[in-house]
Amino acid sequence: MESNQQHLSQETAARLVNWDFAAATAATLVAPGPKMSRREIQDAVADLRRQADDAVSHVHRITGLDAAENLRDSQVLIVDRASWAKANSQSFAALMNPMLQHLAKTRPEAVNSTNTAVAGTLTGAELGAVLAFLASKVLGQYDPFAALASDNPAKTAGRLLLVAPNIISTERELNVDPTDFRLWVCLHEQTHRVQFAAAPWLRDHMLEQIGALSSGLMDKTQGLPERISQLAKQLSAAARKDKQDTPSNGVPARQTDVLSLLQDPEDKARLSHLTAVMSLLEGHANVVMDAVDASIIPSVKTIRRRFNDRGANRGWLDKFFRRIMGLDAKMRQYADGSKFVRAVVDKVGMEGFNRVWEGAENLPTEAEIHNPDLWIQRMGL
Known part of the structure; x- marks a missing residue:
């Protein structure tokens, strides 16, 4: 009987969000990207693979993390916008389905079977629209939760997605050297890949925190x-x-x-921890990509200047959607995390900073992100 109820909760959870429809909606709505011949596309994909491979040795040299020497537990994929959206819909499903099953099991009245399918399709359409917007903006992404996705039979630890149309569109918009720009982007994304290889416990820790936050929200369905x-x-x-x-x-x-409308104090505490972790990861990757000089990327100063200036020229609608979808918060994470990493490395060196990858107890709090001396003192450095 219990097994039958669990099966029903899994089926109900799968109908709460139509993930396939989300991916299909995103693929329909998103623009395909810059026009290129088949040969140009093949050359760009091959070059992105080369730059991704070359970036790893630079990440190893800059970070001193030996994990950069062996990244066989994860994949590097060069994708288009629709494929990025599909991959993310699958990762979202893997992350959210345990939470949705929890809701279906504990609050069946909240997921009445007579309207679940309709609601799931509408939610899928809404998520698809969000993914379509993001799919035209994201240059690259390391997904540490790829092993949970149903389309990953190899169950690799993660996958690095480089969104070729967006990288090419951006390098053309900035009028910068393509090879230099691609390596610059790959430095950031490969750093994320190395982070999770250096801290194999990090994925499960984040899953636990995300699950606790999500379940907390679902338990507060009343009034939502x-x-x-x-x-x-x-x-x-x-x-x-x-x-x-x-x-x-x-x-x-x-x-x-x-977010203030959706989180109570316990949720805010969990969110604060996740914010600190994301700030650390993004800031560290930014520090690595900025550590290279003209001997590695000849036009790096021009790339940095033009890329930073690009954000100031967006229209109000783009800025608004970026804000409500969390992209503005992500940019703040880059800045806050970068300041933390640089301050720690300046005072205790990269070896001292690398203690952060030893265990969850060494992760900085949000207060420590803004006051690195607190973390240095707590670590006894």
Whole structure:
């Protein structure tokens, strides 16, 4: 009987979000990318693979992490935008299905079978629209949760996705040397791959934290529709205000705290920990990509300047969607994490900093990200 109930909860969870429809919607909505001949595409893919391979030795030299010498437990894939969206829909499914099964088992009234399929399709469509937007922006991504995806029979530890259309589109927009730019991007993404190889416990730790946060939200389903309605109204008002009040420099006049409507104090504590971890990972990768000089990437100064200037020229709608989808927060993670890593390395060296990969207890808190001396003191360095 218990086994039958578990099977039913799994089926219900699978209907709560139509992941296949999300991937199909994203593939329909997203633009294919710059026009290129078959030969140009083949050459670009081959070059991206070369740059990805070359980047690993630089990451090893800069970080001193021996894990960079053996990355056979993960994959490097050169993908288009639709493939990136499909891969992420699968990873989202792997991450969220345990939470959805928990909801189906503990709160069956919240997932009434008469409307589950319709709601799942609508949610899939909404997620597909989000993925379509992101699929045109992301240059690369290391997915440590790929082993959980149903399409990964090899169960590798993770996969690095390099989104070729976006990399090519960006290098053309910036008018920079393609080979230099591709290596620069690969340095950042391969650093993420090395991080999880150096800290094999990190994936399960993040899964545990994400699961606790997600289950906490599902256990608070009561009142969630009202909070989502309030969120929608706030975002709508913010969109109108941003359009009206955006100054000449293109920066919106007011920020919207999206997550504050959805998290109670316990959830905020979990989110604070995950924010600190993400800031660490992104900041560390940024420090590595900025550690190379003209002897490695001849046009690196030009690339950095033009890439940073690019963000200031986005329109209000792009900025708004980036903010509500967390991309602005991600950029802050780059900055905050980079400051933390540089401060620690300056004071105790890369070897001292690398203690962060030894165990979950060595991960910095959000307070320590903003005050690196606190982490240095706690580590006894």
